[in-house]
Every structure is written in C-alpha cells, then in structure tokens.
Amino acid sequence: MSKKDDEELIGFQDFIRGGKDPFLKTDLPKKRKNVDFELETFLEQESVRISKHIEVLEEKVYVIKKYSQYPSLLIQAESENNHIRTKTIELCSREDSPLFRNLNEIFSNFFKL
Numbered sequence: 797m798s799k800k801d802d803e804e805l806i807g808f809q810d811f812i813r814g815g816k817d818p819f820l821k822t823d824l825p826k827k828r829k830n831v832d833f834e835l836e837t838f839l840e841q842e843s844v845r846i847s848k849h850i851e852v853l854e855e856k857v858y859v860i861k862k863y864s865q866y867p868s869l870l871i872q873a874e875s876e877n878n879h880i881r882t883k884t885i886e887l888c889s890r891e892d893s894p895l896f897r898n899l900n901e902i903f904s905n906f907f908k909l
Contacts, residue, residue, distance in 0.1 A: 888895045 887893055890896065
C-alpha cells in the first residue's frame with residue numbers, strides 16, 4: 797500500500813481491526829425497536845386506508861357498470877349544445893347584433909366606395 801492509501805485509512809484502522817472504541821457503541825437496539833414499532837403501526841394504518849379505498853372504488857365501479865347514466869347524459873348534453881348553438885347563430889345573424897354592427901363598420905371603413 798502506498799503512503800496515500802495509509803493516510804486515507806487512518807480513521808478506519810480501529811474499525812478494520814475490530815477495535816472496541818466507545819464512539820462505536822450506540823443504543824441502536826432500543827431505538828430500533830421504537831422505529832420498528834412506528835413503522836409497523838404506519839404500515840398497518842396504510843394497509844387499512846388502502847383497503848378502504850379499494851372497497852369504495854369497487855363499489856363505484858359496480859354502480860357505474862350496472863347503472864350507467866352515460867348514454868342519457870350524452871343525449872341531454874348534445875340536445876343542449878344544439879339549442880345553444882342555434883340560439884347563438886340567431887343572435888349573431890340579426891342586423892342589430894353587436895357582431896353584425898362591428899363587422900359592418902370594419903368593412904365599410906376598409907372598403908370605402
């Protein structure tokens with residue numbers, strides 16, 4: 797090993813040799829039990845939450861498949877769109893409508909005879 801490698805390993809020599817330094821001793825087992833308990837509790841709560849979501853979504857899918865309102869809503873929306881379209885065309889095609897007046901003013905200014 798070179799001198800540079802030795803300098804890099806100075807801090808790890810005791811660890812590599814298996815030394816029992818006080819800075820290596822920690823209270824991990826006690827903390828680990830608490831962390832494991834919290835993690836287990838969190839996972840249980842998440843499992844319950846997700847299973848409730850699944851139940852709700854399964855019920856919604858069943859209701860949508862069994863009692864679909866899509867065709868009737870589509871027919872209603874199409875008829876409403878047609879009604880609004882015809883009403884809009886009627887309002888815009890009148891000679892006293894703002895659209896007709898503005899277009900008339902633009903064309904009369906642009907194409908002066």
